[in-house]
Amino acid sequence: MSANPNQTKNNKLVLKLAAIVIGMFGFGFALVPLYDVLCDALGINGKPSDTASVYEAVEIDESRLITVDFITRTNTGMPWEFRSETRQVKVHPGQLNQVNFYVKNPAKTAIVGQAVPSISPGPAALYMNKTECFCFEQQTLKAGEELLMPMQFYVDPQLPEDITYFTLQYTLYNVTSNVTASADVVAMN
């Protein structure tokens, strides 16, 4: 076998193919950020930005009135009561608004919650700018504690003409088990 004239040729080709294999394994993981970048760029996932935007020098477009609905739900395993104080607002693009969300932890232990927003129709997500939102961080509620959580937003005046109505839905997840290591939850329990 050592006299095989193909040996070096084979080894070279194997190395090249192995490089493709490793590259494609990496590509599988690269799909994760790629997916988010594409969804952000094209606004196709209904995922609004998860960082606060700054409200300055925004022109208010008085000629249009956009209807925004708020829906709240809790995921399986999340016992909190969760609702928005306002079900629906009509806003001018560019106008700053505030909506409060009420949560109560009826359970006998402290629970950590994380709200995840989703906008429908998806393309509107690109134009939903939040200057303040409880969904940017996790909330920890002691047993029986209740809380009013503010959310401030404005609709970007660049919003396409054909969108006059969109819905913002918050889903509240119980993430206690993911953060049980954190000292304050342990302390509260």
Place this chain on the structure above:
Amino acid sequence: MTTTTDDTQHDSHADDHHEHHIPYGITRWLYTTNHKDIGTLYLWFAFIMFLIGGAMAMVIRAELFQPGLQIVEPHFFNQMTTVHGLIMVFGAVMPAFTGLANWLIPMMIGAPDMALPRMNNWSFWILPFAFLILLSSLFLEGGGPAFGWTFYAPLSTTYSADSTALFVFAVHIMGASSIMGAINVIVTIFNMRAPGMTWMKMPLFVWTWLITAFLLIAVMPVLAGAVTMVLTDKFFGTSFFDAAGGGDPVMFQHIFWFFGHPEVYIMILPAFGIISAIIPTFARKRLFGYASMVYATASIALLSFIVWAHHMFTTGMPVAAELFFMFATMLISVPTGVKIFNWVATMWRGSMTFEVPMLFAIAFIVLFTIGGLSGLMLAIVPVDFQYHDTYFVVAHFHYVLVTGAIFSIMAAVYYWLPKWTGKMFHIGLAKWHFWCSLISVNVLFFPMHFVGLAGMPRRIPDYALQFADFNKWISIGGFAFGLSQLIFLVLLIKACKKQGEPVSAQVWEGAEGLEWEIPSPAPYHTFETPPVVK
């Protein structure tokens, strides 16, 4: 005198000295680096897996024989559908094709063996362990994988049993095996062709396998990535697919189907190569449109990377994306149509005879086309909204995988078995196997179209009363198809015991190619000096 003769013979055959030392016993199979031995191992392994996966299908059909829950628990039913799918895809169809590749590619291109014989041994021998791990997980507390062979998150993360870790490990091993097998095929075809065996002289089975091997090394690593993400999401607190942690469960489907769609072509392209070998032999004409077959195969492979989201039309994609994936999917029917046309044109005015491999090949063409047509229907977005996750989908992919991939494998076994054993198989049993399989497989899968269109969901152990009659017939077809495979088992055992009439080197009157120029049975070592290719 005798001694002298022996010596002379030994000298003149110095190169062939292996011939006199075919290893024997269990170690022959454990340590073998011979492509024919490894091919045989792969084929038997695939057949055993086919019977195990088939037994699981029998459990599924027994439960669905009548509405209501009577035989198994829903959770066990889910494990059966899941493991049936995993075994048939990764344990039966893929290893069977790899086995055929091992047996045939070196003989077809005039090479003495595969390029990397030791890796070949490894890629086979890790497979039984993968499936041992997968199957043993069924007996653990909480059961085995029950989330469908597609292991969608969060079913496989939040809601799965702890045995998911074993599932992930098993898939990693299967993937490693496939990747090593694919690398071996590519290196063999690139570097070991006999002088004169130019690219466009290669038999189509070699061409289709070369393209399949490239698909394998491109997408199996993505599958490995996907199962790794499931593993870390479930056990190590990452949030690739968990919305609460900023991930996205829909992204799982994108990553999975980026692997999954090329995967379904991995399971059908070698079949195209097999049919392209068998049809010309029994039509006694050259294959019509050889070059167009090669280009069509390559186009199908390339297109397979841009159609994955047609599995996800109902996830709420933008209309523009749905249209793109719909048209891209429909585009695939063009090169596939070219192939069907070429096979029919090869048979046109040929001197056809209907030996058993030809029967399976013709059944393949007709039934695969039915599966292709229902695939085209599923590609239409508004229609898919109705068909999605119904038995119509089950009917579709069983037509392309059972009467497509598996019928082609059976055709291949019947076609090349006399070359492997040197004896003609039992033709009477083979015909019984064919006709029983052909009739029962249609009783089994054809009514699934109707119950699917009427709205019966897949992967559910119970159903509404109006589906009862059809399901009874589907189950009867299923049991009959299962039993028919036992005829095949008996035939294969007889063949391996070398029973039957001896055959000539060419075996079939119209057969052409290097593998038909070596004696039957094919000697343990072939083409140690490269043949001359005209």
